[in-house]
Structures are given as C-alpha cells and as structure tokens.
Amino acid sequence: MPMLDIKNLTLEIDTPMGWVSALDKVSLSIDTSEIRALVGESGSGKSLIVKSIVGAIPERWRVTADRMNWKGNDLLGMSGNQRRAITRNEISVILQNASAALDPSATLREQIEESIPSYRLTKGWFWQRRQQRLDIAIQELHRVGIRDHNLCLSSYAHQLPEDICQKFSIAMALVSKPKLLIADNPTVGMETTTKVQILKLLTKLNKTQGLSVLFVSHDLLAIAAMANTMTVLYCGQTVESGSIEQVKRRPLHPYTKALLDSAPSFRRDLPPKSPLSCLDGTIPTLQHLPIGCRLGPRCPRAQRECVKMPATRHIHGHSYACHFPLHRDKP
Amino acid sequence: MLIAIARRLNLLIITLFILCLASYVLAFLFPGDALTNLSGIPALSADQSHQLQLMYALNEGWFSGFWTYLKLTLNGDWGVSLNSQTPIFEDILKLLPASLELSLYAMVISLVVGLPLGVLAGLKHRSYTDMSILSVSLTGFSFPVFWLSLLLILIFSLQLGYLPMSGRISLLFDIPHSTGFILVDILRSEMPVKDAALFDALRHLVLPTLSLSIVTTALVIRLIRRSVVTVYASDFIKAAYTKGLSHSQVFWRHGMKNALLPIMPQLAMQFTVLLTNAMIVEVIFSWPGIGEWLIQAIYQRDFPAIRGGMLAVSAVVVTFTISVELLVRILYPLNKRQFYAQT
Numbered sequence: 001m002p003m004l005d006i007k008n009l010t011l012e013i014d015t016p017m018g019w020v021s022a023l024d025k026v027s028l029s030i031d032t033s034e035i036r037a038l039v040g041e042s043g044s045g046k047s048l049i050v051k052s053i054v055g056a057i058p059e060r061w062r063v064t065a066d067r068m069n070w071k072g073n074d075l076l077g078m079s080g081n082q083r084r085a086i087t088r089n090e091i092s093v094i095l096q097n098a099s100a101a102l103d104p105s106a107t108l109r110e111q112i113e114e115s116i117p118s119y120r121l122t123k124g125w126f127w128q129r130r131q132q133r134l135d136i137a138i139q140e141l142h143r144v145g146i147r148d149h150n151l152c153l154s155s156y157a158h159q160l161p162e163d164i165c166q167k168f169s170i171a172m173a174l175v176s177k178p179k180l181l182i183a184d185n186p187t188v189g190m191e192t193t194t195k196v197q198i199l200k201l202l203t204k205l206n207k208t209q210g211l212s213v214l215f216v217s218h219d220l221l222a223i224a225a226m227a228n229t230m231t232v233l234y235c236g237q238t239v240e241s242g243s244i245e246q247v248k249r250r251p252l253h254p255y256t257k258a259l260l261d262s263a264p265s266f267r268r269d270l271p272p273k274s275p276l277s278c279l280d281g282t283i284p285t286l287q288h289l290p291i292g293c294r295l296g297p298r299c300p301r302a303q304r305e306c307v308k309m310p311a312t313r314h315i316h317g318h319s320y321a322c323h324f325p326l327h328r329d330k331p
Numbered sequence: 332m333l334i335a336i337a338r339r340l341n342l343l344i345i346t347l348f349i350l351c352l353a354s355y356v357l358a359f360l361f362p363g364d365a366l367t368n369l370s371g372i373p374a375l376s377a378d379q380s381h382q383l384q385l386m387y388a389l390n391e392g393w394f395s396g397f398w399t400y401l402k403l404t405l406n407g408d409w410g411v412s413l414n415s416q417t418p419i420f421e422d423i424l425k426l427l428p429a430s431l432e433l434s435l436y437a438m439v440i441s442l443v444v445g446l447p448l449g450v451l452a453g454l455k456h457r458s459y460t461d462m463s464i465l466s467v468s469l470t471g472f473s474f475p476v477f478w479l480s481l482l483l484i485l486i487f488s489l490q491l492g493y494l495p496m497s498g499r500i501s502l503l504f505d506i507p508h509s510t511g512f513i514l515v516d517i518l519r520s521e522m523p524v525k526d527a528a529l530f531d532a533l534r535h536l537v538l539p540t541l542s543l544s545i546v547t548t549a550l551v552i553r554l555i556r557r558s559v560v561t562v563y564a565s566d567f568i569k570a571a572y573t574k575g576l577s578h579s580q581v582f583w584r585h586g587m588k589n590a591l592l593p594i595m596p597q598l599a600m601q602f603t604v605l606l607t608n609a610m611i612v613e614v615i616f617s618w619p620g621i622g623e624w625l626i627q628a629i630y631q632r633d634f635p636a637i638r639g640g641m642l643a644v645s646a647v648v649v650t651f652t653i654s655v656e657l658l659v660r661i662l663y664p665l666n667k668r669q670f671y672a673q674t
Contacts, residue, residue, distance in 0.1 A: 102570070
C-alpha cells in the first residue's frame with residue numbers, strides 16, 4: 001500500500017472570474033522509501049500540491065479528492081488535530097523561498113527548537129531539555145553542512161544568505177525525523193557542490209532510514225540522479241507518471257517528451273551548435289485555461305478530440321493521459 | 332543599534348531646533364510688534380522697550396537674536412500671555428497634563444477595544460464577522476468629532492442626565508495641583524472624600540474620552556486588520572502550519588508579533604491624531620487642557636501664547652513619535668535590514 005495516496009485531487013480557487021481549478025484531478029502516490037520527483041514548469045501547480053497535502057492553503061479555497069490517504073487514513077476527512085499530529089510527526093515540508101518561510105522576528109534557534117518533537121527529548125528537567133534541544137539543533141545543522149552553528153542559530157532569517165536559509169530549512173524539516181519529506185525546490189539557486197551534498201544527504205537518508213521524499217524541482221539532472229519515479233505535471237494536470245527509466249527511455253506524452261528534449265544534457269545524440277528544442281508559447285494563466293487537455297494549444301499532436309480530457313491509461317506501472325500518445329503505433 | 336539610536340536622537344534634536352526656529356520666525360510674521368509678540372508685554376515706554384530689546388538681543392542681528400531666544404526658551408522663559416499676563420511656560424505645564432491625560436485614556440480605550448476586534452476581523456478575513464466589524468469601524472471613522480461629542484452631551488447629559496457635561500471635576504472638590512493628572516492627583520491628595528472625588532472625576536471623564544476614542548478605535552481596527560491579513564497570507568505562517576503547530580501556537584508565536592510590531596509606529600501616530608481631536612473635544616466639554624487654552628489664545632490673538640502652545644504641542648508629538656520608533660527598532664529585528672539598506 002502506498003504511504004501517501006492521492007487520487008483526483010482538485011483545488012479550486014475563487015477568482016473574480018469565478019471558481020478556477022488550479023489543480024485538476026491530480027493523482028500522485030508515494031511508496032515507503034521511494035523518492036518521487038514532481039516535475040513541471042513554473043506555474044504548473046507543484047507548490048499548490050505540496051501545500052494541499054499539508055493543508056497550508058486558505059480556508060476559502062476548495063480542496064476535493066477521491067482519495068487523499070496517509071497510510072490508509074483519509075487526510076481530508078480527519079479532524080484538524082489528527083492532521084496536525086501527522087504533519088508534526090510524520091511529514092516534513094521544505095517550502096519554496098526558504099528565507100520567506102522563516103519567521104522574520106524570531107531567531108533561527110527559536111524556530112528550529114520549536115520543530116523538535118518531544119519524543120526526541122529524553123531528559124527530564126527543563127534545563128536539561130533546553131541543553132538537549134540546543135544539542136539536537138546543532139547536530140542537525142552540521143548534518144546539512146552548516147558549520148558555523150552559533151552564528152546561524154543566533155541570527156535572524158534576513159541576516160543570512162539565501163542558501164544558508166535553504167540548508168537551515170532542510171535541517172528544520174529533518175529534525176522531527178519524518179517518514180516523508182516534501183521538498184519544494186530545496187536546491188534552487190545553490191552552487192553545484194552544495195547542491196550535490198544536499199542531494200547526497202537526502203539519498204543517504206532514503207537508503208539508511210527509509211525516508212520517502214517527494215522531490216519537487218525543475219532540475220532534471222538532479223531528479224535523474226536520485227529519484228526512483230517521477231510525475232510530470234502540466235498546468236495543474238498530471239500528464240504522465242512512471243519510473244524514471246521508463247519515462248526517460250520512452251516518454252508517452254508529448255509534453256514529457258518536450259520537457260526531456262529541452263534538457264540538452266539528457267540527449268546524447270545532440271550535435272554541437274544544433275538548435276535547442278522547446279514547445280512554443282507559454283503556460284496559460286489561471287484566467288485563460290483551455291478546456292480538456294490543457295496542453296492542447298501548445299501540443300504538436302493536438303487534434304479535435306483533445307478538447308475532452310483524456311482518461312488516464314496505465315501500462316506496466318507507467319500511466320499517461322493523452323489521446324494521441326507517442327510510440328503508440330509501434331509495438 | 333547605537334547608530335540607530337544616535338540617528339533618532341539626531342533627528343529629534345534637529346526637529347526640535349527647527350520648531351524653535353519656526354516659532355521665532357512666527358513672532359516676526361505675526362501682525363504687530365515683534366518684541367510684543369516675543370515677550371507678551373505691550374511696550375509702554377521707550378525705556379521698557381529698550382530693555383526688552385536688550386533682553387532679546389534684537390539689535391545684534393538675527394543670529395544672536397535667535398541664539399538668545401533659544402537660550403530663553405530652554406530656560407523656560409517663554410514670555411507672558413498678552414491677555415492674562417501670566418507666564419506661558421507655567422500655564423502650559425499646568426494645562427498640558429490635562430490634555431495628555433485625556434488623550435492617554437482615549438488611546439488606552441482605543442487599543443483595548445480596537446486590538447481584539449482588529450485581530451478578529453483579520454483572522455476571519457472576508458467573513459461576515461469581518462464585514463460587520465469593518466462596517467462598524469467605518470461608521471465610527473466617519474463621525475465628525477465635534478458633532479459626536481455634541482450628540483453625546485445631548486443624549487447622556489441633557490436628555491438622560493446620567494453624566495456631567497463639562498469640566499474635569501465638580502467644583503465642590505478642591506484638588507491640590509501636583510502632577511496635573513487629575514486621577515493621580517486625587518489619589519495622592521489627603522482629602523477626606525477621596526472616593527467621591529474619584530468617582531466624580533471618572534464621571535466627568537466618560538464623555539470626552541468616549542467621543543475621542545471612537546474615531547481612533549475605528550482607525551486602530553483598520554490598521555490591525557490589514558496587518559493581520561498581510562501576515563497571515565505570508566509564507567512563514569504557512570510554514571509554521573506545516574510544522575504542525577496548532578492555530579493558537581501559530582497565532583501567539585508567529586502571528587501576533589509580526590502583525591503588531593511593524594504597525595507600532597502607525598499606532599503611535601494615532602496619538603497625534605488624538606491630541607488634535609482633543610483640542611476640539613476640550614473646547615466642547617470645557618476641559619481645562621492645552622487645546623482649549625490654545626484655541627482661546629487664537630480667538631483673542633494672543634500671539635505669545637499661540638507661539639508657545641504650538642511649540643509645546645509639536646514638541647510633545649515629535650518626542651513621542653520618535654521614542655516609539657526607537658522602541659520598535661529595538662524590539663523588531665527586521666527594521667535593521669531596512670536600516671542597513673539605506674546606508
């Protein structure tokens with residue numbers, strides 16, 4: 001049974017033009033100790049998925065799903081307290097814009113100590129607990145590669161550079177020893193060596209402690225290096241999902257193909273100085289969503305049927321939603 | 332931090348200096364004799380006039396004239412009032428606490444009422460609670476102060492007769508003047524009928540404070556509501572929720588602090604609005620404060636008093652604003668970034 005199982009998640013946002021579904025029947029599942037990548041352009045609703053999983057969206061937006069289960073328990077149906085207990089103890093989130101996600105008026109020490117769950121504190125007296133909290137915080141900071149822990153803990157978020165803030169958010173997410181880590185663009189803007197260290201850390205935790213990761217990113221190389229499976233998102237719709245090897249070797253959806261082709265380092269056959277390929281146009285805004293398959297206006301293979309949303313089809317654990325998939329005619 | 336404090340102090344001193352300069356220049360711009368406007372003594376003989384000229388160093392050029400004026404102002408020699416021939420500085424010292432007292436109580440009431448309502452409206456953004464609080468505050472905001480106070484007098488003093496309509500305290504009580512704050516004075520005095528006097532003073536306070544605080548409460552509600560809405564839409568509140576904190580934990584640990592600290596200077600600004608409104612209210616309720624005194628001075632073209640009153644009120648406002656700003660800077664770390672970005 002998958003650990004997190006989401007089926008047909010729909011998120012509707014109230015705009016002046018009426019209700020717009022920013023996420024349209026997204027399905028996603030994460031197994032125990034799996035690293036799943038969630039890929040898509042900016043504006044495709046990746047962060048919205050993250051926020052709806054942990055319930056950090058405004059109350060007036062409508063979230064509906066056929067299924068949104070955490071270890072078999074329905075997340076949407078349970079009470080606020082139960083859900084908080086799960087997000088506190090079992091799921092951790094690294095939000096985009098690390099420095100904006102930290103409280104500007106509290107030192108980082110207060111913030112990371114707030115995240116330490118009580119079961120990690122073994123000592124009884126409050127002064128011992130205080131010391132232990134600090135020890136745990138320092139240990140976590142060293143783990144993500146922050147060496148100057150005193151400076152970091154006594155600073156406010158705006159006093160530190162963005163990549164330290166990012167590392168700090170990762171430390172803060174890991175401090176509660178989660179079962180599932182949802183990382184929304186955790187390595188964006190980091191220099192390559194630091195990025196590799198963070199990816200290595202996540203992979204190591206995945207291998208040794210069975211940590212599942214939902215890795216939200218644009219970075220196809222990082223994803224190919226560490227993820228087991230991947231889900232491609234376009235404009236709030238799940239386009240294709242499957243294991244990395246399957247998707248890489250044989251993308252079935254035109255969007256996935258375009259996405260993979262747009263990363264030149266993925267293509268070994270690319271001769272020097274050849275034009276880079278990409279889809280024409282941009283991702284539509286929420287005000288101008290096309291009906292049916294939302295890739296329609298940009299899709300090179302679009303036909304009349306594409307105004308209806310294609311049903312999701314599954315082949316050997318590889319699922320896609322397209323009327324005219326690639327390679328279909330070949331056996 | 333030290334630089335920040337030094338900057339504020341610098342600002343305070345320069346502003347007060349400019350205020351003094353303005354008040355000095357005013358004496359020459361007012362109609363009539365500049366010497367009379369400065370000293371408040373209508374010059375009778377040439378001898379007396381000469382003596383005043385020496386005192387204000389008017390014949391030694393404008394710079395040393397201003398320097399002398401500055402020294403006299405700092406020494407508390409602000410001239411005498413044209414009408415009553417009493418020293419202005421003593422008058423102001425006696426009257427200013429009455430105005431400050433009124434504004435202070437109104438401020439406290441505005442905060443006590445406005446803060447919870449504003450926070451509630453902000454948390455329940457776009458709900459019926461929010462809408463109703465907002466419309467009540469809009470109504471309160473739209474009342475002209477003078478009309479509201481007249482209406483209150485009409486209803487509660489004249490029609491129903493519950494509350495007195497003017498003055499600080501009934502004439503039956505003789506309160507010795509020590510701090511100028513009437514409630515403090517009563518508590519410190521050695522009178523036999525302390526309780527009755529206190530009750531009477533409180534009854535006199537109700538209507539002026541109420542009419543003053545309604546407008547400010549409305550402003551406070553709107554300020555706080557906006558700030559709470561902004562803070563709750565920000566990423567770090569979402570992040571706090573994703574940590575699994577409960578609503579009350581998020582509210583007390585992250586929400587309130589970030590919502591209130593940035594608007595502290597704006598809240599403090601309301602005190603200046605209050606002081607302005609207090610002048611109107613003081614006239615209507617015959618409250619013996621600086622506002623009533625100043626407006627009387629304006630009616631009677633008592634130029635030395637106008638000059639002194641303006642200087643005193645603006646000095647209070649400037650000092651108050653700058654000290655609140657300094658306090659916020661000490662408490663709120665984010666402002667430091669803005670500070671460093673400026674330099």
